[in-house]
Amino acid sequence: MSDRRAELAAGLARVHERVDAALSAAGRTDAPTLVVVTKRFPTSDLDLLVDLGVTDIGENRDQEAAAKLPEVAARSGLTVHFVGQVQTRKAGSVARYADVVHSLDREKLARALDRAAEREGRAIEVLLQVGLDTAGGRGGAPAADVPALADLVAGLEHLRLRGVMAVAPRCEPPRPAFARLRELSERLRSAHPGATAISAGMSGDLEDAVAEGATHLRVGSAILGSRESHG
Numbered sequence: 001m002s003d004r005r006a007e008l009a010a011g012l013a014r015v016h017e018r019v020d021a022a023l024s025a026a027g028r029t030d031a032p033t034l035v036v037v038t039k040r041f042p043t044s045d046l047d048l049l050v051d052l053g054v055t056d057i058g059e060n061r062d063q064e065a066a067a068k069l070p071e072v073a074a075r076s077g078l079t080v081h082f083v084g085q086v087q088t089r090k091a092g093s094v095a096r097y098a099d100v101v102h103s104l105d106r107e108k109l110a111r112a113l114d115r116a117a118e119r120e121g122r123a124i125e126v127l128l129q130v131g132l133d134t135a136g137g138r139g140g141a142p143a144a145d146v147p148a149l150a151d152l153v154a155g156l157e158h159l160r161l162r163g164v165m166a167v168a169p170r171c172e173p174p175r176p177a178f179a180r181l182r183e184l185s186e187r188l189r190s191a192h193p194g195a196t197a198i199s200a201g202m203s204g205d206l207e208d209a210v211a212e213g214a215t216h217l218r219v220g221s222a223i224l225g226s227r228e229s230h231g
């Protein structure tokens with residue numbers, strides 16, 4: 001086993017242990033989907049992760065993802081999650097490789113992604129990114145705008161509304177913020193029963209996310225190591 005492979009295996013094992021502990025603390029038996037965020041790490045790491053059994057990977061920059069993913073996804077049947085901000089003019093590129101877009105936060109992007117998915121002859125699953133940061137700055141639609149955005153997305157032929165996503169705010173502990181996301185998810189589901197996904201939790205706060213019902217965790221550095229040494 002190469003050193004890097006052993007490192008990634010150990011990172012995955014540690015994260016699975018943390019998730020399992022958080023699940024039992026929360027009295028949950030439904031394991032969330034672990035999206036391994038591979039941004040700024042090379043394709044060779046992606047290959048090793050797939051070999052170690054990873055089925056869901058995440059990227060946050062179109063330029064990088066467009067270069068790295070097509071060959072990897074084509075040979076492994078991976079589910080590719082796009083978790084970063086999407087510029088409207090990049091929708092066409094993202095639609096080529098992303099199976100799930102976690103960061104849909106505005107009408108213009110919804111319409112652009114729908115048209116792009118149509119051109120690709122496929123459907124894209126989307127989560128609505130909610131801004132939990134009262135001071136702003138980490139992206140996402142204001143919570144008050146989510147119901148209207150959800151109705152719009154549900155009416156677009158090539159998008160599938162799956163749920164909500166958020167990044168923990170900077171100036172508040174994550175748990176109460178994730179609790180607000182969960183309440184919003186519950187309200188959303190009364191109008192859109194299929195929108196069951198809650199994407200929350202990263203390397204530093206996955207326990208809080210599991211406690212508040214996250215169905216998708218987006219974990220990078222706890223598995224792959226620090227991104228600083230990778231530019």
Ligand SMILES: *Cc1c(COP(=O)(O)O)cnc(C)c1O
Binds near residue numbers: 039083203221222
């Ligand atoms: C980078 C990133 C992650 C993973 O962050 P880590 O702290 O490395 O686990 C999760 N979500 C989004 C939106 C990201 O950009």
